Amino acid sequence: MAETTLSAPAKPAPNSNRPGTAALLLNNTLATSGLAVLLAICLIALAAPILPLPDPDVTAPANRLLPVFSEGHLLGTDHLGRDLLSRLIWGTRVSLAVGLSATAIAAFFGSLLGLVAGYAGGRTDAVIMRGIDMVMAFPYILLALAIVAVLGPGLLNALYAIALVNIPFFARNIRGITLGLSRREFVDAARLSGKSPVQILFLEILPNVLPVIVITMSTTIGWMILETAGLSFLGLGAQPPQADLGSMLGEGRKILFTAPHVSIIPGLMIFALVMSINLFGDGVRDILDPRLRAGSLTRPVSRTAVERDCTSVPQPSSEDGVLDVRGMRTEFQIGSSVYKAVGGVDLHLKQGECLGIVGESGSGKSVTAMSIMGLVPTPPGRISGGAAYLEGEDLFAASNRRIKDLRGGTVAYVFQDPLSTLHPLFTVGDQLKEAISTHQPLSGKALTDKAVELLTLVRIPNAKERLSAYPHELSGGMRQRVCIAMALANDAKVLIADEPTTALDVTVQSQVLTLMNGLRREKNTAVLFITHDFGVVSALCDRVAVMYAGKIVETGTTEDVLSNPRHPYTAKLIDCVPVLGQPERRVDAIEGRPPVVNNLPDGCAFAARCPRARAACRRGEIELEMTTGDSGVRCLFPLGKGEDA
Amino acid sequence: MNQQSPPGTGGAPLLAMTDIERVFGGERKLFGGHNPAVHAVQGVSLDVKRGETLGVVGESGCGKSTLARLVTGLDHPTAGTITFEGQDLGALSRKDRKALASKVQYVFQDPVASLNPRKTIRSILEAPLKHLTRLDADGREKRLADMLQAVNLSPEFLERYPHEFSGGQAQRIGIARALAAKPELIVLDEPVSALDVSVQAQVLNLLDDLKAQFGLTYIFISHDLSVVESVSDRVAVMYFGRLAEVGPAREVFRAPLHPYTDLLMRSAPAPGRHNLMSEDAAAELPDPYNPPKGCAFAARCGQATSLCLAEKPAPDAAKGTDDAHFAACHHPLAPAEAVKANVAPDTT
Incomplete structure (x- = not known):
């Protein structure tokens, strides 16, 4: 639901002042510091040949195990008298190069396998993925050891081993994404445009998979460097005298207690390197995550922020009603532009009355509905003015606790897509019981009875057996009935229904509409019904309000508005x-x-x-x-x- | 059924489906037996005449989208044949996918999802021109401009990406892409159901204009009866993978033979209509894994008898006043019943 409300105001102006990629990254302090450390390390490592460093491999037994800050040896020397600073910088260079190339190799072959398996499907997929499974069946270090044992020790062989054991990681990730993408409509469209499977795979699907490959790479490099260090530590990677962070650590291990600095220094470098890469990688992932592209870097909070001018809160209208909305304004702050999704809406609902809000997408009808109980995500949304009175109580001034009690209690929502509203892993009975027990002190049999009663109320046949059904086992109409049952669980006074029948078939829609109409009369519930369809309004609503660009442009009884707009x-x-019935028009x-x-x-x-x-x-x-x-x-x-x- | 296709369509059809069937699942399991199979489309025989708009109506799961994929060669029937201008479509698409794609095109339901988010509109629209036509670079450029003009989009949109467009504009791009290789038949799969009502009208009018301008034939698939009624010459109503009723649009909507068509029509909400027809909640689609006999x-x-439970009605079990109006029903609705008596000598 949040997605539609968000995309509605965001869509029309793609070129607005959204923060760019760089700005988003700089906004993330941890990622920026990671990047800074990483850049510094890389620059120093790259500059190793031109820095005034002593040869890292020249031994000088006279100067062995000099402590840190010795004359001429800033970080001291190791057990053969080699300069630690020089070895550290040259070693970092090697580790970085190995980590990067292993990642590149693993990413290339892993992604290729994943792409082919995901797109080809069937037998090809099965063969490739079972092969991958076999690789994954061995602990990675064991496998790497076996490979090095076969190929013989050496940095290059360690690199191959590390790359190979990481191929499954890429292949599985990319296959999943490809599988989803290759069922998408644009792939069918490309086939109908005459493109060959190879063209589709590399020209249509690959560009969409690329961000995922980049994200996976950025989070893997650190891991690869660690693994290379691990192999070198065991003496299977870099061979003496070549310096490499892992082999330095391995050499220092033997004299850990007499000269701790020999192992601590490369250890700290590994830590700094891997940490900075991971921080930066996480930052990159967050930026490429489309949800965060909308401009907010924090997760939405549980309730919409209210930032209204407290001196000018409108008073409730004189008419009596359950729900009374006065001059409500809701805005979205995206980048530096403000989208006034709802620009001063007045609504009032009497008990047992059904008010329809009609409008096209982007008219602010859903945001209006969500704002009442503070369901608009913040950031980027905020309520910037007006008031909503529920039986005289100002909802925008109420405490979070109070709002939590009211949600699903006095005010209940029914959303458009029952499949995404219901949790797929819990039975409808569990979810229904949860909705009841959150607000009522029922348990055990009484709770089950109440749940059965509710399902019967929404005319679900075999209510008792359906309690143990999972949402996917029910048809769309049945799922929406369950959602309505959940909304009615606590005798809601106001039911806010946001396009509840739009996703349903027409015969099912008429069943659900008839059901809702019956229930609201039976229970005397006030209904705020959001739709784009005047036909649906006709079938259900007493009054209707038409919205356009965030404002109500016309309101009246359904009959008046429809017959005499x-x-x-x-x-x-x-x-x-x-x-229907007027095809000539x-x-x-x-x-x-x-x-x-x-x-x-x-x-x-x-x-x-x-x-x-x-x-x-x-x-x-x-x-x-x-x-x-x-x-x-x-x-x-x-x-x-x-x-x- | 034994008949070739419902008679009365006259002339050689552009597209003819004969008894087509598409089964999903049913593969042999590793240890004996078969996986459960679903008949998405079954026993469908339908002709499409050149220049007409055939509306296909039905609810979700009735097989209308599968039918669309079969016609465009994106999928192949497990039984039965589809011929296009007398050529077998299955053979044609296996032999030369491009030949088929240049004759039959598809417009998708979700306009934005049907455009690759990482491609510019230019490269999306150029793809069919490059792969399906022999146009050179200049020819392609000219055709691009013509296409954009045909769907009322300004040429500056060419360098933009799909996410910059509203649903209505994206659907125009989808339509332009379908038009690019000058196809004869366009399958429109719910082309307006993802659009706002004001935009829906724009697209419907555009489709109407294009059809006249380029002499196209449409198969228009939708769940929305009023939309189908307003665009179609003929209508096929599908239920549970089979044809429930076929006939001239006006006849079908004026005097539906099949109780299901009647139910659909009476369930559709319309401005000013207060009482929707509503069935009992138990009324659900039958289980596709365990189809009724x-x-x-x-x-x-409401009219079901023991005959209905025991025997499947033939697709042309009931006939309407019009020769081309058929329904698969043992007990068609009353007005047609009376009419049927008058034309009794004609019925077989």
Whole structure:
């Protein structure tokens, strides 16, 4: 759900001031410091030949085991009198080179195997992946030892061994991603464009897998350096006199107690190197993670931030009702631009009443629904004004604890996609029972009975047996019934339903709508029903509010609005949908697109697409003019009775 | 069924499906027996005439998307044949995928997912031109410009990436890609269901214009009856992998023969309609792993008799007033029943 609300305001302006890759990385302190340390180490290692260092391999038994800060030997000398600083820098150079090349080799072959296995599927996949499984069946160090034993010790052989044992890691990762990608529609489209399988694999799929390869590489290099050091430590990698962090550590081990600095210095270097690479790798991963690309570097908190001017909180309206929303504003801060997703919405709901909010995607209807109980993710979202009163209590001023109690209790939600709302690993019975026991002190048999009662209430046949079903075992309609049962578990006074039937088939939709209609009358629940479909509104809602660019442009009883729309947008929205039984009618499209909510025009937001717009429409703020208690329109030149837009 | 295809379609069809079937699963297991098999499409015989729009309606899981993939050669039927201009489609696509792709194209449901996020619009639109036509660089450039103009997109969009487009624009790009190699038949798989209603109307009108302009034939797949009614010349209603009803759009919607078509029509919400038809909650699709012996709809049908439970109705068991109007139903709905009596001598 959060995804749609987020993508709606974010989509229209791709070139807005979103933080770039570099800015995002610099924002992450740990990753930046990792990068700085890594860069420093790399620069020093690269500069080794031009630095005034003594030859790392020249022994001088007279000067053996000099301590740190000795004359001419900054870090002292080892048991053969070789300069430790020089050996350290040259050794780091070797370790880095081996780590990088092993990673590159493993990434190349692993990714290739993964790509082919994932795309080809079937027998090819089975053969490749079973081969990979065999490699993985041995502990990596054992396998590396075996390989080195066969090839003979030496740095190059250690490199091959390390690369080989890491191929499965890449292959498995990449195969999974490829498998998912090759079932995507753009791959079918490429096939229909006449591309050959090889072209599809390397020109269509590979570019999409590349970020994952990079991420995997960045998190593996550190590990590879460690493994190389491990082999060298065992004397199977770099051979004397060549310096390498692992072999230095191995040589120092024997004199750990007499001259600890000989082993501590390379140990610290390994630590600094691997740590900095991992920190930087994590930073890279976070940046390439599309969720974080939206501009927020912290995880959303449990409740939307409220940043409103406390002096101008609107009072509840005089009408009595369960839910009363006054002048609610919700914004998203993405980069330096502010998307005003909801720009001052007034709603009120009486007990047992059903209010439909109709609008297209990006009109702010879902954000309105989510804002009421603080479900808009922060960051980037925040409530920047207005109030929502639940039976007189200001929800935006309530404590987090209070909101937690109300959610799923007095105010319950039903979302669009029941498959993603229900947890796939728990039975519907468990989830239903959890919804009940969070708010009611029931347990054991009483809890089960209540769950069965709820499932029966939403007309699920064999309720008792269905309790032990997992969500995937139920059809879409049944799943949505379970979600409705969960919403009703604690006798909610307000039910907020966000496109609950959009994902359902039409015959199932009519079942669910009929069910909801029956239940709200039975339980006298107020329903806020969000949809894009005037047909659904007709079937269920007493009143309707039409939203456009974050504002309500028209409201009234369903019958009035449908038979006699007054805002040109409402009229056009009704007209542009084909109606069953009228095939001759050419649907009347609304030209143009809704405005972007980070850059709303002055005056009426619909003016640019409206055939009746005049100069006055493009100036100032246009108020929602209420004609009677229930109906109103935000238009200077509303349509008369029977007039066409 | 033994008949070739429902008669009354007249002339040589552009595309003819004869008794096609697509089974998923059913492979032999390692230790004896077979994996469970699902018949996604079964016993479907359907013709598409040149220049018409055939609407295919049905709910999720009825096999309409599988049908679309079979027609475009993205998948192959496990039984039955599909011919395109008299040539066997299976053989054609195995022999030369490109030959088929240049004649039959596909427009996907999710416009954004059907565009590779890492490719510019130019490279997406050029792919079919490069691989399916013999155009040189200049010819391709010109065709690109023509295509963009045909779908009302400005040429500056060529250098952009798919995520920069709204759903409606992305679908126009998808349509332009399908048009690129000048196909004769375009399969539109739910082309507007992911779009906002105001954009949906724009795309429907665009499709209508393009069809007239390029003399295209459409197979228009959708779950939305009102959309199908507004675009189709003929309609095929699918249920549980089989054809429930086929006929001229107007006839099918005016006087549905099959109770399922009737149920669909009465379930569809429409502005100003208060009482939706609603069945009992027990009314679910039959289990695909354990398909019923008789009519798949019998369990949900008010008119079902023991005959319906015992025997599958032939695709042309019931006939409407129009010669081309058929339904797979033992007990078609009343208005047609009366009409059927009048034309009784014609029925077999």
